[in-house]
Amino acid sequence: MTMLMGYPGQPVIPPLIGPALPRRGEPGWTMLPRRVWPISPLAAAPHRVVLLAAVAGLLGTALWRPSALSVGYLVVGVMVFAVVYGTAERRPTRTEWVGLALTLALLAVPALLAADWLGVLCIMAAWIVGWCTLFGGRTWTAVLTAPFLAWALPARVLGWARRGVSARVGRVGVANPVRVAAVVGLTVLLTVVFGALFASADAAFAHLVGKLVPRFDGVDVVARIVAFGMVVGFVLGGSYLTRFAPRLDVLAPKPMKPVPRWEWAVPLGVLDALFIAFVAVQAAVLFGGHTHVLETEGLTYAEYARQGFWQLLWVSALTLLVLSAVIRVAGRVTASDRRVLRTLAGILCATSVVVVISAIHRMWLYQQAYGFSTDRLMVITIELWLGAVFLLVAVAGVRMSGRWLPHAVLTAGVVALLGLAALNPERLVADRNIDRFEQTGQLDAEYLSRLSSDIDPALHRLPERVRACVRSDSSHHDPWYLFNLSRSNADREVGTDLPDYCSQYGTYRY
Incomplete structure (x- = not known):
């Protein structure tokens, strides 16, 4: 063992005890610096x-x-x-x-x-x-x-x-190792021999073994x-x-040096004015609903719902990026700085929520007219989450504190997804399309057949003759360890051979 001596007046450096820190490519090596993820080469799992x-x-x-x-x-x-x-x-x-x-x-x-x-x-x-x-x-x-x-x-x-x-x-x-292998082999042999004898002696026991043994x-x-x-x-x-x-x-980026107020307030104020003008001028389009569709010559529900829907979705997403950039560069030293930031960011959040509501409104009207689908419900869920994010950003702006915001945004997304699951979306889609069938006699049986067993309870609302047109292409006989509540309750007919009259319920254009 060697002692590393320092210069005169410096303490003696003790020798390293234990293995050296792992080098590149060795187990335990990481690209992250040790200040982020310290390495303990002596640590062992309990x-x-x-x-x-x-x-x-x-x-x-x-x-x-x-x-x-x-x-x-x-x-x-x-x-x-x-x-x-x-x-x-x-x-x-x-x-x-x-x-x-x-x-x-x-x-x-x-x-x-x-x-x-x-x-x-x-x-x-x-x-x-x-x-x-x-x-x-x-x-x-x-x-x-x-x-x-x-x-x-x-x-x-x-x-x-x-x-x-x-x-x-x-x-x-x-x-x-030889004795371990012998014990394991003997155990397996005894289990197989006596299990097979018991199974052959009693049908009930054989049935139980067949279910338990994969x-x-x-x-x-x-x-x-x-x-x-x-x-x-x-x-x-x-x-x-x-x-x-x-x-x-x-690893989080360090706070940026605040820029003068006018450098961020001017573009943000202009963007606020643009949002306000859009919401005001397009009020009839955003919230016109049935009246706007009926009064506009040549405008169908499909055109109304799709008219700028994806652009509005992109507006919502890009606005969040703008807000995040402004929050990083805006100075909050004086009370006037904080007041201006709250006002301009608050206006942008409020008008963005209106844009989100308008997009949801368009898609909802489209579904009311042409039927529900899982894709459309998913889009509405995303828009609802974006609306919640704008509200959270507004709260963070009022409080001038956003340390809680990342977890809150993630939690809001999870809650939105769990809310969608709680609605049982495929059954909701089936119920709404069956409502439409009861009103118009139109049914997209081909689309419903592609949905999972979640819709089976809703199919009992259909006349038996029509229900025969909604088939499942696979049966579900899951073993006990693959239990799924919806599949266990499935009772839809399986097969692809449909009666001839089902052609009138095959599909319809959206």
């Missing part, structure tokens, strides 16, 4: 974390298939969070409790509804909220970075878990291996973050 991660992974192989919307998503989410925070050295914060609740609520949607598009959106949102909860941070940088930084976790977690396993093995020793094939084996690896990764990654969370807020 034995209980590694053991429970393996147990959770085994349960995940039996209960979860990433490719199927089922209760498995919720079960895995509960298991992961239970192990992560049950073995953590601290209690969850209030913000973490909210994040956990929102994540599990999103993961419950695939267990209840069968709409693929909605389930995928909820799973993606759960990924974002879950990792933001585990990584922590309050800035926009943290919110936007955490879901992607999760892919860098294996570089840290593998070495942490390996050191934990090695430390445990060093303390208790390792059993002879049937394996090549694809299923791969799916189970993937599920095991993902669940173990979630548990180990979450457990690592509760102990060694990065400081992502350090």
Whole structure:
């Protein structure tokens, strides 16, 4: 051991004890600077974390298939969070409790509804909220970075878990691999032999075994291996973050030097005037509704609804970028600076909310006239979320404090998505189209046939003769571990051979 001597008058530098910090490409190496995510090369995963991660992974192989919307998503989410925070050295914060609740609520949607598009959106949102909860941070940088930084976790977690396993093995020793294999083989042999005998002796027991024991094939084996690896990764990654969370807020851009008031007030004031003029001049178009359509020669509902709808959507999104830029450069030193900023930003937020309402109004009228669809409901949900964001920005402007804004905007988006799921959108679409059928006799049976089993209860409102024209192209006989409430209650006829009279209910133009 060598001692590194300093210059005269300087303290002696102690020798380094333990492994050196990982180099580029080695396990534990990261592109983030150590001030953001400190490295602890001596840290090892606790034995209980590694053991429970393996147990959770085994349960995940039996209960979860990433490719199927089922209760498995919720079960895995509960298991992961239970192990992560049950073995953590601290209690969850209030913000973490909210994040956990929102994540599990999103993961419950695939267990209840069968709409693929909605389930995928909820799973993606759960990924974002879950990792933001585990990584922590309050800035926009943290919110936007955490879901992607999760892919860098294996570089840290593998070495942490390996050191934990090695430390445990060093303390208790390792059993002879041959004897371990012999015990496992004997256990499997006894289970198979006696299980087969009992199954052949009793039909009820055979039926129970057939339901409980999954049937394996090549694809299923791969799916189970993937599920095991993902669940173990979630548990180990979450457990690592509760102990060694990065400081992502350090990466946030530093406050910009305020610019003179006139440099931001003039363009913002002109933009306010433009918004006010647009809302005033286009009042008849924005809120004319049925009257405007009827009084304008040659204007159909489709043209009215589409007339500038996407432009208004882009206006809403770009306005948020303008507001974020103004907030970064506007000076707030004096009371007059703050008053001008509140006034101009408040006007822009208020008129933007009017634009959002007008866009929603157009799409709602279009659906009333031509029928509902899932795409249109999704667009309305996005517009509602944008409107909520404008209100949150206005509140932040009044308070002159926006530290809470990133989490509030993310929460508003999750609430909007959960609200859409609570409406059961595909059933809502089916109900509204059946209402239209009862009024006009027109039915887009082809479109309804493409929807999931969520619409099956609504189809009972149709006459049996018409209901036969709405078929499902696949039957749902899920094993118990892929339970989905909507699919379990499905009762729609399966098949593609339709009666000849169904051609009149095939489709209609929107």
